[in-house]
Amino acid sequence: MAIKTRNFNVARQQASTNIELIWWVFMRVSGVLLVFLVLGHIYMNNILISNTSIDFDYVASRFSQPLYKVYDLVMLVLAMLHGTNGLRYIIDDYVHHDGWRNIVKYALYFVVAVLITTGTMLLFSFPFNKVGG
Amino acid sequence: MRVTLKVLRYNPEADRAPHWESYQLEAEPTDRVLDLLHNVKWDTDGTLTFRRSCGHGICGSCAMMINGVNRLACKTLVQNLDTDTITVEPIRGLPVEKDLVVDMAPFFQAFKAVKPYLINDDPPPERERLQSPEERAVFDEGTKCILCAACTTSCPVFWVNGTYIGPSAIVNAHRFIFDSRDKGNGERFKALSGGGGIWRCRTAYNCTEACPRDIPVTELIEEVKRAIMVNYV
């Protein structure tokens, strides 16, 4: 394995706040919540029914119930933030070139921001009967 | 018994890339891997290069990757390896200088970053500062560290991310954070908590498995994480 040694001082200059601690705690808190949310979600959509039976009507009926709106919104945001921060760790680990690392990270943040926004819009723009179909 | 010693060799003055070299040796089951390396160096190939000093696991010179695991060459007996093919490579994640010798500078830089010394500016008493055996026991494990780097260079995070401060530095921080006489935790927490600090540890436990002093490295790291967390909330 070719390893390019960067050193700890370089890293310290990059961050000297407690933001890393906060993210660390967030990973754990969101993790616990996600256990229930995600496993519950899978149970409902993959075990109770067959995933292949899911279609627009199913999605529409689900998203029209306020409880699911909240459930899915919390799950969406937590999973996105949790996953993104997780991937940030991984990018920090494997992408050594300073410039590339930032490009990759910001590309990730951009995609996630877009998806969180559209996902939220999706949940709150229901019912979408108005938008054709 | 007859053993095959395979060493990953690299001489920057002659080689483009590291390459394996094999040596056939006669060995006793109770021989140390260090003895085998010495046999090669002294009888066959004087250019084989490695660090060593004490020969009994206390100076921390001879950490290397033996049969795929970080160990001290002077503390690993042939009979512990259960095989007659012994592979030896330099520890990972630090630049190789020659054969089994790596540049330890980044390792010691991380060590220094955690302020590994007693911080207490109060004027000391006439006699010793008092400390109960219980208070002393809390930080005992960290005092055993011989700075061999076996832990840090076994850590999968450190291999790929040299900015990670590494388990050894954290063990040495633990030794002071939990010393009842020390007052420097604010500074130390700052060094540990930043980017590349303790939060990079993914609890992979290779460090704990590798430590030749049987220090429960991951446990100490987790204690430090909790101490920092409690300190800030």
Add this chain to the structure above:
Amino acid sequence: MYRGREGQWAFYLHRITGVAILLYLLVHVGELTAAMFGSKYSNAILHFFHQPLFQLGLLTVIGAVLYHALNGLRILIMDFTSWGTRLQNKLWYGVLILFALLYVPTVIKILPEIFGGGGH
């Protein structure tokens, strides 16, 4: 390959499953967002992903979530108890056993649906 033990493999699996789930999630949210543009588009995309190949992928992601979640709990125990680190390898075997107990029935339930042709 470094001959690490339980902890190392638990970590690598956690990392790989984490990335896998995230990638799936990105696609999944995108897939559902299509609903905003009406049932026609939405159904087309949903049905596209109902092909067996994607369904097998989904089954794998479910496994990944299951492992990641259970091992995530293991990590929490190690982080927040005084005994977790000492039992970490036993805990990992616990994770694997629980994983098997939950995942095998899931596979038994879902696998036939993929090939037996579910709703469509």
Add this chain to the structure above:
Amino acid sequence: MAHIHDVLIVGAGGAGLTAALFAAKNGANVGVITKLYPTRSHTGAAQGGVSAALGNVEEDRWEWHMYDTVKGGDYLTDQDAAEVFAKETIEGVIELEHMGLPFDRLPSGKIAQRRFGGHTRNFGEAPVRRAAYAADRTGHVILHTLHQQAVKYGIAFYNEFYVLDLLFDDDGRAFGVLAYELATGEVHTFKAGAIVIASGGYGRIFKTTATAHTVTGDMQALIYNKGLPLEDPEFFQFHPTGLFPLGILITEGARGEGGILRNADGERFMERYAPTIKDLAPRDVVARSMFIEIMEGRGCGPNKDHICLDLTHLEPDVIEKRLPDIAEFARTYAGVDPVKQPIPVLYTAHYSMGGIPTTLWTEVIKDENNTVVPGLYAAGESACVSMHGANRLGTNSLAELIVFGRRAGIASAKFAQTYKPHPLPPEASDPARERVDKILSSSGGESVSKIRKELQESMMENASVYRNEERLSKQVKIVRELQERYEHISIQDKGKLFNTELVEAFELGSLLTVAEALVHAALNRTESRGAHAREDYPERDDDNWLKHTLAYREAPGKVRFAYKPVVLGRFEPKPRTY
């Protein structure tokens, strides 16, 4: 490359680091040159404890400590040095504690102390608890604590630099050092106001030794080759309990905690040799007793070639908590569990009482009139003040490091204030380059490892625990022959980077040189005293030999002796019984 410091220290063991700290605290700009990374120094291997009459467990006084040191040294100890030592080590140990050293503690919170060989209460009455300790890794924690302090003070280190030469000006003042950097193969020039030698001992002249591969007496050899004397090189201590057969040390603290030496019959034979303090007699006494037991056929094992150290009657908890490392050594290297089985032990080469002669303030001296070599200091095992006399007591060495290391730091910093940088001609580093090139270019065909092996085996046979004229004369010849062969060594590694083969060749040169001083002086001293035991002269001879040897190298193989009186005082020489 050239470097300038007020004080330059050679060696980063306990003595070197202490000197560095105190020189820095006294305002000097300090540089430390060491052939190893500091924490690899041999001080880290010391196990049992560091002596100081703290009186934490029971009454103790520095006078008693001084007495034990003088008697332990078989009255060859300079009593002014022993006095300074016994007083200042108390402060020194407290200071270490203030630096953060993690001593084991008593329930009262004070530093814990244990028994050690030769340390007694009230002038020899019974063993006393005087050794402050941290389990069986006292040296390790001392070395690391000092290293931590050095990090704190930001002391400049030149790690993995091998010192090849010392530079003196026309007035005989030491002002520079030439060192070979392992990583690059470059020779560096160092200029300094004062130089402190703290380079440790030379246990590697013997085959079975508790000392590290790197303990090779380099600086003693350098000094001696420069025509300066070595003091008392004939006194070399064998520690009774080296793990058999490797020689790894099993601390005397094991006996301090209650361990017992037994012969093949299970007999506690030390009762016969030292009825009062038995197994806790000084090392020379115990090592000789073991030798006799084995010679008389009462050795343990199938070959009757070792002795048993029995800890099985101790609480397992004592072994695991206070002697964890030696328990591990026994398990790892001998496959013996000390909780259940006795540990096989044999004497092992351990400590050089002799060394570079110094004054009480660690100034190096060049003759029997105590004429000082300006600018040059020495402390620790490489030096000879002489506070150990003919035999060192356990735990007195670590204490010596802090007492005289500190004096060296203070004195050298003060001296360095008078320093004006000498202009250094570029050819100043030539002698060192020549040493490097000579070995690199030689094709003589002699092998470093073979010569070293022959030296170590023959020294073991002819100049170890018991000596006589016949064997010593033989050894004088052997050493000379090996030195001649050394002129024709060649090595395979001709590279510049990390040439450890070259360093081993330098080190062999040092070993041969100090061995020469040792065997000549041992042949010369026709008495038995402390660690120097002559079968042909079994008695101590105070009339003729109550004096220190100063050995000068006139020419290779030709040694001249001068003598320095022992500083007496409080305690008159008496027969030494325990």
